[in-house]
Amino acid sequence: MSSEKKSADKNIVDRSRVHRNPETIRAVRTTRDRLQSDGKHGAHYDRELMAMYISSAVQGAAAMPVLVLLTAGICITFFHGQNVLTWTVAALFGYALQALLARHASRQELTAEYARRLELQFTATHALTGLGWAIFALQPCVDCTGLDFAFFKGLALLIAMAVTAMSSFTLQRLPMLVFSTPILMFYLAGSPPNSPFEISILAMLLGSLVFFIFVSGRLYNANLSMLAVQAEKDWLIAELELANSTSDEARRRAEEANLAKSRFLASMSHELRTPLNAILGFSEVMKNEVLGPLENETYREYVSDIHRSGDHLLRLINEILDLSRIEAGRYSLNEEPVSMRNIAEDCIAMVELKAKNKNITIASQFERVLPLVWADERSIRQVILNLLSNAVKFTPPKGTVTLKVGWTAGGGQYVSIKDNGPGIPEDEIPVVLSAFGQGSIAIKSAEQGTGLGLPIVQAILAEHGGEFVLKSKLREGTEATAILPRDRVLVDAPSIETPDPERNKRRSFA
Secondary structure (H helix, E strand, O other), rough: OOHHHHHHHHHOOOOOHHHHHHHHHHHHHHHHHHHHOOOOOOHHEEEEEEEHHHHHHHHOHHHHHHHHHHHHHHHHHHHOOOOOOHHHHHHHHHHHHHHHHHHHHHHOOOHHHHHHHHHHHHHHHHHHHHHHHHHHOOOOOOOOOOOHHHHHHHHHHHHHHHHHHHHHHHHOOOOHHHHHHHHHHHHHHHOOOOHHHHHHHHHHHHHHHHHHHHHHHHHHHHHHHHHHHHHHHHHHHHHHHHHHHHHHHHHHHHHHEEEEEEEEHHHHHHHHHHHHHHHHHHHHEEHOOOOOOOOOOHHHHHHHHHHHHHHHHHHHHHHHHHHHHHOOOOOOOOOOEEOHHHHHHHHHHHHEEEEHHHOOOOEEEEOOOOEEEEEEEHHHHHHHHHHHHHHHHHOOOOOEEEEEEOOOOOOOOOEEEEOOOOOOOOHHHHHHOOOOOOOHHHOOOOOOOOOOOOHHHHHHHHOOOOEEEEEOOOOOOEEEEEOOHHEEEEOOOOOOOOOHHHHHHHHHHH
């Protein structure tokens, strides 16, 4: 019972086998959860944004410390700033803490809870650096003349805000809000600003802060949209991989079932032909009245019907078995030197009687020099006979079938059979070339076949490394060409004589 169930299951597509690909299933679930999260601010997007910030912080860890050191150096060299070292140490400590935190986070698994905790920690470090820039904004310059130091402090704060806005927009607007304190300290350092120049710098800083907050928000939303599109693309790719996996499994099962069918039919050759040969033999004995006359005319008609039907069934079985052996890879070629011309002449003799009965003329055109080819004589005979029989079958009375044997342009040999029958519609050519496929003309014809002749021809030629070409036009006729490659020809094609210019000159002078 279990063996029967196992055998039956071989022909069924087992969809559960798809789940053996856990990576594909996991990707589908992850992307589906990502798309179904609550809004654009889902936990998965928070992790993605935090990962982007960590990567940016690690790669640009040296940018802000360099700016701090450069600003401190200018203050000490040109403006004799007091307490500048306090600001420098506080700012460097804050940026160093950011870099260490980012480097540590880059080595950890970024879960949703860890991402939320990191956001608070990075916000705290930004507040610490903001406090450092606030100390810088309070720096006085007693020995300075004019408003040079106020301009320098405003420029330094503007650069710091720009760099922070570009590097920390994935944390929304929080890092930019910490610069409100340095701007306030800049205002208090003026006690209050008493010149249009200082007021302009303060207005520029406030406007820049608002602008950078706006830009950070736009960049944040743009990245959310980008992540949403990426998530949808990942989901589609995962679904496609899942569909491909299912399709591959179904195709593999279908190929297994088809191969099992082909092997079964190929192994049933003896079992099917033996009883048919007995039926054909006994019916032929009865039809020819070898053992005595059949007194009843109806019995004689029945015997003829039995013999004719048995012969038709044997041809059908032979074609099915031939195609099955080819599909199962059990079609072996018995190769030997053969003459394409002799085989074609034998095939013409086989169908000549049927052609005369339909008043069809068979014309033959053979190349003068045709060497032998290395091929299976029985298979090549089957190819030519199939094509010639089809041509005679579908050619109307008083029609013409032309058979040509000659050289191909590449040095091989071909057999071409052309008729002036009804032809085949162009869109039906792939149908008639498929197994059991029949065109509309064949279906309407009184002499319907099995639809296996042309597929067998294709398969036999493919076994020989050759090619089959079918050309047809409706109401103009059909031309079928069987081609054997050059390496099958035992003697090279005759070379074309190269003209001798000197010889032509001598002839012209003579």
